Amino acid sequence: MTKNYSGLDVSSAKIEKLWSGREDFQRIPELAINPLGDRIINAFFPEGEDQVNFRGFMRTLAHFRPIEDNEKSKDVNGPEPLNSRSNKLHFAFRLYDLDKDDKISRDELLQVLRMMVGVNISDEQLGSIADRTIQEADQDGDSAISFTEFVKVLEKVDVEQKMSIRFLH
């Protein structure tokens, strides 16, 4: 596991405060105004816990390390690095999947959509958007989006670039 995030230069990351609970994250104004701020904060906390330690914090951040070219071909037999395309997609999938059952149901999609649009769109309109999205993605007919279907829909999106954060030093 240490190999996976050794690429992040820890001394550059300005983690002065001791991250412990959700309120620490919510104190960042720019995060508090992000419509999906709560879901993102949730991603740091492991199942059922209210505290995150430094290790857990770095693990979550490691998903956003850019994919270096020379990494793509090495170590095919080793464990998949946290910042692989698949793991980045998985991270995004987990933002939608509220009850962590590996499926995005219509309800879950509606709830996340509601977070993103606030009060500006009516329930019916939002419902039809959700229905259309599921219809387009669903292949096995269970009216929910599984991870494989999710990956299929996003196969052309440049995930590596859009879900990566570059350090300046």
Add this chain to the structure above:
Amino acid sequence: MERGAKEKNHQLYKPYTNGIIAKDPTSLEEEIKEIRRSGSSKALDNTPEFELSDIFYFCRKGMETIMDDEVTKRFSAEELESWNLLSRTNYNFQYISLRLTVLWGLGVLIRYCFLLPLRIALAFTGISLLVVGTTVVGYLPNGRFKEFMSKHVHLMCYRICVRALTAIITYHDRENRPRNGGICVANHTSPIDVIILASDGYYAMVGQVHGGLMGVIQRAMVKACPHVWFERSEVKDRHLVAKRLTEHVQDKSKLPILIFPEGTCINNTSVMMFKKGSFEIGATVYPVAIKYDPQFGDAFWNSSKYGMVTYLLRMMTSWAIVCSVWYLPPMTREADEDAVQFANRVKSAIARQGGLVDLLWDGGLKREKVKDTFKEEQQKLYSKMIVGNHEDRSRS
């Protein structure tokens, strides 16, 4: 020390470096469109309403702000690139050798045993002279002589206090100094700002009535010339505050008011939102930019970490307080501007002159949570992206 400090003052301060991660300055709309474009194989005129990939934008923005955001770093002292031998600015510097430690020890000796007693003595002298002097002047009959004496007593005592802190100040553009009937606004870094400005000009102070030593000083000062002190209860009443300030400003014989519109101390790397109260009054505004050089001592007062006395002690045990003061040309509110726009215009001018980052965020976020209206704005922007397209579709 003075010479070294003065040489540094001649270069313009470079704005605070941009943080540790690479951020794209694109808007919500542009980014989401880009994500969709890269993923969509459909023709572009049939733009979909919502894409599962839209979440990438919010996700990444959120992560970026967790790693490095623009606001929270303004409320703690600025980090230096190289150490200035003060242990308080030692943020995990790694290469500390024996020689450096010895130097540091020497520095501690000099600062605490030599400089500190001198400075405390000067500070005592300055403050007691201020109290005694202004009380004495208060007994004089009103008239030109009283004004003359009051100004000079104030000026002399502030200058002693400046020496007590070993503040090395370079004033620029002194021809733009505030005049009677105007309001002087400046960016706020610490209570020392007041002493620095008041040692070069005559101002009427504005503030809350305090107890203790501050209260004694305030009551003495107001005997010599009119300052505007508010009771704690009056501060909440915005109309009352505005009325008193307007009255003061309209009396041309009274001194210009000194106000810090940020409302709280910021760490001198940026200028945060100016509260519009002082800009609604309609008087001429004289902006002043104050920029401290952190190499010799950081002047920022982190009020949640240090009390006033601890803070002053820290100031008096630094090497020196070095700063530059720029007097900017006066500004007035234009006919088509409202108070908020005027405030922002003044703020930008100050930020540009001092080499500070101009932020729209409220300094009050130091203690309070951000208002929900900002989140609602983001949600509105995003909804427009989804719904706007929906209208197009229904038309076709």
